[in-house]
Amino acid sequence: MLYNIPGESVSLDVSIRVESALEAQTLAISNTAKRMKAEGIDVVSLSVGEPDFDTPQCAKDAAIRALNDNFTHYTDSNGIAELREEIAKKFREENGISHAKASNVIVSGGAKQCIYNTLMALCNEGDEVIILAPYWVSYPAMVVMCGAEPIVISGDYDNQYKVTPNQLKSAITPKTKCVILNSPSNPTGMMYTENEIREFAEIIAESDCYLLSDEIYEKLTYSDIKHFSPASIPELSSKVITVNGMSKAYAMTGWRIGYMHAPDHVFKEVSKVQGQSTSHPNSIAQKASLAALQEGNADIERMRISFAQRKELTCAMLSEIPGLKFHNPDGAFYVFISFDEITDDVDFCSYLLEHHHLALVPGDAFGCPGALRISFAASEETLRKGIERLALGLKAYGNSK
Ligand SMILES: Cc1ncc(COP(=O)(O)O)c(C=O)c1O
Incomplete structure (x- = not known):
């Protein structure tokens, strides 16, 4: 599309992707809610995906130390x-990824950047990336911006929004570059069991594609289902990229630290994307994250218990x-209605x-019209x-139609 530049006689276009x-x-939505609040309106926002808790003290102390020590220059990209090293240890000890090595870990400006960098490193024009809805x-916007095509397969409400192995198998084509798995899920809070992930893994193992496992809500779980990392399956070691980060479990959204582990050949290209775009994440936030990973376990358990209540x-x-x-969520901090x-x-x-x-997010944003997401991170x-406003709104909306 050509844009007419006001006051100039030129028309310019931008990237179609x-x-x-x-x-x-x-x-x-959360920006509109913030604007309304600033205008003095008593808005209740249950639309945001971030903990309302404070960042653990150990992380804040480490950041202050880093500043005072002048740890304020470029770091390794x-x-x-x-x-x-700490992240590789976490992957080995907590996630059973026995081959995890520090040399295959990249720390980025949030899990979001890890995912974007990975898709950028993997995708060519014409490739397909399978996304499980909701x-x-x-995910879809990132895939489009990286020049590939999002292929969405949807889980049914009656199956707790889980996609079945058959659905995955039928969606894979010679063009499939990657499948994105997110368990616990945003927006449904659903978790795939180890057996279900193993069934997906068998399909991926037989296909020429990668699996990107977004495990950002790993620590926020409430049911009997145990979090399972597909990268721990030895047959998939050259195909799985594992993404995680500090934002959700450690209440560190604004610090912007995410991290990933990738097989050698993927690591090399993702590292290039980061090195040539943002260099590295903030030096102080890296020190804070190290302290949080080493000393923050009691803090995250305290927050998890509150989330469960x-x-x-x-x-x-x-x-x-x-x-x-709705389904009672297994993890994350959302209920999908x-x-x-x-x-x-x-x-x-x-x-x-x-x-x-009342600010909530429509299901349409998650590829699932006829629903909405409520965040209980409040x-x-x-x-x-x-929720009282939702009940009133629902009644009044029905009468208004
Ligand atoms: C499923 C999922 N992945 C990744 C992210 C990005 O997290 P970060 O703040 O680490 O970039 C989010 C944040 O909402 C998320 O819900």
């Missing part, structure tokens, strides 16, 4: 050696509201924000107020 990618609807909003409250309150259904009557979830979310001052008081 970037132009055709969607903006993150989650960010757009893949991240500082001691942090990469999906995290950024908030989940209980959210699910109990939601189950009292007629006309909606599906409606019997409402098909236009985007309209419903705009209505809720405008008339009931205080009990905020949750109560928000």
Whole structure:
């Protein structure tokens, strides 16, 4: 598309790849909610994907030490050696990825950058990347920006939104470059069991494609299902890229630290993408992350317990509201609600924000219309107020139609 530049006689275009990618609807909604709050409106926002807790003290102390020690210059572009060592140890000891080595770890500006760098390093024009819906909003846009085509396969509500091995098998073609798996899932909180992941792994092992495992919610789990990393399966060691980060479990969203482990040949190219684009993540945040990984376990358990209580409250309150259904999430901090009557979830979310001052994210943003996502990363008081507004809004919306 050509843009007329105001006051000039030229028309210029921009990248078709970037132009055709969607903006993150989650960010757009939380920005609108912030703007309304700034105007003095009592908005309840249950739209954000970030903990409301403070960053653990050990991380803050390490950051202050780093500043005072003038640790404020360029670092190794893949991240500082001691942090990469700590991450490799974590992958070996907590995730069973016995081949994990510091030399295959890259630290980036958030898990988001790890995923983007990886797709950039893997994809050619014409490649396909399989995404399991409901999906995290950024996957399709990133795939499009990297020149590939997102192929979306959807899980059914009745199957807890899980995609079946048969669905995956039928979606793989000679053009498939990568499959993105996210367990625990944003937006549904669903977790695949070890057996289910092993079934996917068998299919991937027989195909010429990679598996990108986004494990950012690994530590926030509440059910009997144990988190399982596909990279721990020896047959997949040359095919799996594991992504994780500090944002969610450590309440460190603003520090922007994510990390990944990749097989040698992928690592080399991802490292090039990072080295030639952003160099490395912030030096101080790297030191803070090292301290959080080494000393923050008690903090993350404390936050997990709070999240578990908030989940209980959210699910109990939601189950009292007629006309909606949901699954009790296994992990993350979201409940994904599906409606019997409402098909236009985007309209419903705009209505809720405008008339009931409640910000939620429509299912459409996650490739699943007719639903919406509620985040329980908020205080009990905020949750109560928000869910009461949802109940009122749902009733009033039905009457207004
Ligand atoms: C599934 C998933 N992956 C990755 C990210 C990105 O996290 P980060 O803050 O580390 O970039 C998010 C953040 O919302 C997410 O929900």
